[in-house]
Structure formats: C-alpha cells, structure tokens
Amino acid sequence: MQEAALMRAKQPSEGPLKAPSVSGVESGWHIDPITLRPVIDDLEAFEREFAHDYAREVIRALWSGDPVTARERCEVMLAERPSSVRLRAILADCRRDLGETDQAIADYRVLLEECRGTAWESVLHQHLGKALFTAGHYDLALTAFAQAYELRVFTGAHPSLIDSSMVAMSRTQHMLEIQHRARRRH
Numbered sequence: 001m002q003e004a005a006l007m008r009a010k011q012p013s014e015g016p017l018k019a020p021s022v023s024g025v026e027s028g029w030h031i032d033p034i035t036l037r038p039v040i041d042d043l044e045a046f047e048r049e050f051a052h053d054y055a056r057e058v059i060r061a062l063w064s065g066d067p068v069t070a071r072e073r074c075e076v077m078l079a080e081r082p083s084s085v086r087l088r089a090i091l092a093d094c095r096r097d098l099g100e101t102d103q104a105i106a107d108y109r110v111l112l113e114e115c116r117g118t119a120w121e122s123v124l125h126q127h128l129g130k131a132l133f134t135a136g137h138y139d140l141a142l143t144a145f146a147q148a149y150e151l152r153v154f155t156g157a158h159p160s161l162i163d164s165s166m167v168a169m170s171r172t173q174h175m176l177e178i179q180h181r182a183r184r185r186h
Helices: 043-049 056-063 067-080 085-097 101-115 121-134 138-155 159-185
Strands: 029-031 038-040
Touching: 029 043, 038 056, 043 056, 056 067, 056 085, 067 085, 085 101, 085 121, 101 121, 121 138, 121 159, 138 159
Parallel strands: none
Antiparallel strands: 029 038
16 A cells, blocks of 8 residues: 555654545555555546645656656655655655665665654555565565554554555565566576
C-alpha cells in the first residue's frame, strides 16, 4: 500500500485518510499487486480525495507514471521545506521510479535513522522495502516489509496498512522463490 503518510501531512505515520480510503478503494487509486506501486484509476475521485493536500500535484504525477515531473515539482517544494520528512520520502519514491534505486535506498536509510521511534518509522520501512523490491534485493525487501508489519501490528495501525505489509511480504516471498529456482537451474 502506498503510505498515506507520504501523501498527507497532518498525521506523520499514515495521514488523515478515512478508513475506507486507506486502501484506495474509494479514492481513485490502487496498489498494483505486481509492482507494489500506486496507480490512479479514477482521476476525479483522486482529486476529491487529495483536494486539500499540498503535495497533490507531485503525487498525481508520480502515480500517473511521470516521475520526472513529480521529481521536479517535489524539488521545488523541498526548497521551501528542506526538512520535510514527507517530501524527502516522496522524492525517494520519485528516484525509485526513475530507476535511481541505489539513491532511493540510501535516502530511505537516512530517513529511517532520523525517524527511529517515531510514527514515521513503519512508513519508512515499507517504502525502503519497495525501493529494495524494485532493485531486486528481495531478501532485504522482505526484512523491511516484515519490520513495517511488526511495527504496524504493535502500534495498532489501521488493518488495511497491516494488510498492505502482508501483501508486500507475500509478493516479495514469491519473487524470492522465483529467484531461488532460477539460481538452482544455473
């Protein structure tokens, strides 16, 4: 699940999404179960859901498959708010989607160190896992997703966020199995 915390600023851990919206079901977007990335399905519903979000334009560009525009807009916003964890995390997602996975992973590790013990920690583990997944580091991604899952369970996160970590772990485990089978054949 794309973390609402990266999408909304009011609540650092996951954002102020209403329970049905956390999964994207009623907000015009979903998480692609193959890539683990968000995709906009219904632009009007997305616009309603994010109407008051200061990063809406960045998110829309990123989730619509335009990480170049998303990064440009995010960098402009970061110039005004250089310490924003949220914008720095969104920028890391832009880098991930641009294929700059090493930089995205490094960015998330820095953010995690800065945010240990805060409400951001589970979100950052989840997104670090997504960057690692994209880079093909499935073993490390599985560890990151498991850490996000454990923190979410421990803190009583919304069930859809716990489910998103479980889906990410399941998909990553599947990719690990494929990777292991391929290695055994060679």
